[in-house]
Amino acid sequence: MxxxxxxxxxxxxxxxxxxxxxxxxxxxxxxxxxxxxxxxxxxxxxxxxxxxxxxxxxxxxxxxxxxxxxxxxxxxxxxxxxxxxxxxxxxxxxxxxxxxxxxxxxxxxxxxxxxxxxxxxxxxxxxxxRDPAAERHWTKAVSLAKTDAEKIAYIEGYAAFLYQVGRIESGRAQYDEALRLGAASGDYKESVAGRIWHLRAVQEYNAGLIEEMEASFARAEEAYCRIGNAPIRNIGLQSVAQQRDSLRKASGSSQPPITATPGV
Missing domain, CATH: 1.20.58 (Methane Monooxygenase Hydroxylase; Chain G, domain 1)
Structure with missing residues (x-):
């Protein structure tokens, strides 16, 4: 013009x-x-x-x-x-x-x-x-996620980073947020919850918090026990048992196996 x-x-x-x-x-x-x-x-x-x-x-x-x-x-x-x-x-x-x-x-x-x-x-x-720049990219990934499943996966990664740098309570808060999102996963919510508690247990172990590790593994078992599909339920329970036994051995823990009643 x-x-x-x-x-x-x-x-x-x-x-x-x-x-x-x-x-x-x-x-x-x-x-x-x-x-x-x-x-x-x-x-x-x-x-x-x-x-x-x-x-x-x-x-x-x-x-x-x-x-x-x-x-x-x-x-x-x-x-x-x-x-x-x-x-x-x-x-x-x-x-x-x-x-x-x-x-x-x-x-x-x-x-x-x-x-x-x-x-x-x-x-x-x-x-x-162990670069602090990880936090900025985790939060960006979470904000750009297009589905709850994608967001949960990124939150799990962010939580692991927070544990790594010693921000335990912040990491737990992220796992809680992942559980909240996972509760809307329909038939898969127990499988999602089991995985989240399992991952949290590993991070508790990495932080040297053995009692908290045991408690998180117990919650993972409880979630997996509520799964109606037997093969999926058994895979989840087996993965928890193997990982827990391995970490107990590595930490020198002699705590007895933790059991969970199906349907709890």
Missing amino acids: AIIDWMREWLLEGGGRDPIAIVISAFALFFAGISSFVTIRNKAREDRRTVRTLFNSVAERIIDIQAKNDEAWVELQKSGDQLTYNLRLKANNSQLGTFARRMGDLLEELGREVSATDHSLLATAFTAS
Whole structure:
């Protein structure tokens, strides 16, 4: 509109001797501006595609390293070689920290294109490397989650981070929030509750709170016992029993097995 107004004023005031030439020049200038805008926009899009490609590449490296941590854990269960496990974990988590920082830089460039999954992956890497930046990405992942199931998963990760940094009560509050959301899961609510209490038990153990660990495992058992589907119920109860026995052995606890009555 500014160009058109300028053209009208120029013509009415006799500012040019060749109105046709003026009009042609004005439109040439106008379309040159559009062309420049399109070029800049396309360049920006290309740059963003490049950043996204780099972001995805770094994300793949983080996933690979996390898989190595999982493999190391499986080997530990077989061999019991805690020293080797700790060394592998330390080396892997050092790499995670490096890649997480790189991924964080790329994430800032992507801005609004970043999803909850992107934030959760970055938060997981920062958590493993004990970087405080994990909290910002956990909370962002939770806020961007599209479903309650997705939100519960991110809250569980956030709670684990809070336990890791010694904010036990805040971590418990997050698990309580996950339980509240899980209560609306219909037929799956007991399975969800069992998993949440199970995860909380592990974090209580990591914090050195053995009595609280036992209490959380008991709540997990109670939830699993309320599941009507026998195969799913048995899988849940078996996972609790195995994990609890393993952690009791590691902590030197000699407490008797905790039982739960079905239907409680």
